[in-house]
Amino acid sequence: MSIEGRLEDMGVTLPDAPAPAANYVPFVRVGDMLYVSGQISAAADGLICGKLGADMTVEAGAAAARACAINLLAQVRAACKGDLDQLVRVVKLTGFVNSTQEFTDQPEVINGASDFMVEALGDAGRHSRSAVSAAALPRGVAVEVEGIFLLR
Template sequence: MSIAAKLESLGVTLPDAPAPAANYVPFVRVGNIVYVSGQISKDDALITGKLGADMDVAAGAAAARVCAINLLAQVKAACGGDIDKLVRVIKLTGFVNSTADFTDQPQVINGASDFLVEALGDAGRHSRSAVSAASLPLGVAVEIEGIFEIQ
């Protein structure tokens, strides 16, 4: 099954790739590797909150899933609009807006990892870091950057 068809079967429509908010580019392609700038937890609205204070792990994981969808939107743009040129996810780095005593960052970023494996199968398996941040831009709950291999 193609990636586009799998996403459709999951009820996921990739949004237009978000434009950068400052003086940077949303992705850089070097050969067949695409480095995607951090994508925040934003769908129709910003998903804000601080894990360990006003947000639980399940809500954080849902926010991370949104970040993964936004990452795929950038990859689709890097592939000239053809998401099926994605070969594999190489690495994610997830930042979780959390309190100093919150220690479940990996479970939050699992929202992105689990979605990518569900959508891409083995091509979605990746190396990963999940770290805490005292705050994130616009008060979002999660930001994730990624490295991808494309055709």
């Protein structure tokens, strides 16, 4: 089954790839490697803002990370000129969690992105990962995730 077909079965529609918010490009392809800039937690109804450990639960943070993963795949599709089946595997995700100094569940938050990639892509979605805290993220969003992908 195609990746788009799996996403459809999951009830996920990829948005158009978000435009960069500053002086950078959304992705860079070098040979068969694709480096996607950090995607902030945003859904169809707007930004997902909050600070883990203050005004947001781990579950809400994981949902925000899932939204980042959806936006990452939208960027991959744009890089592949609409053919998401060029994606061979997710190599690495780096997740940043807007959290208080005392909050230590960053891995559980970023699981929202990791779990989505595995659900959508199967073994090709398994990846290496970092999950780190940030004192603040752009526009007050809860999560930002960047990714490295292998393409055909």
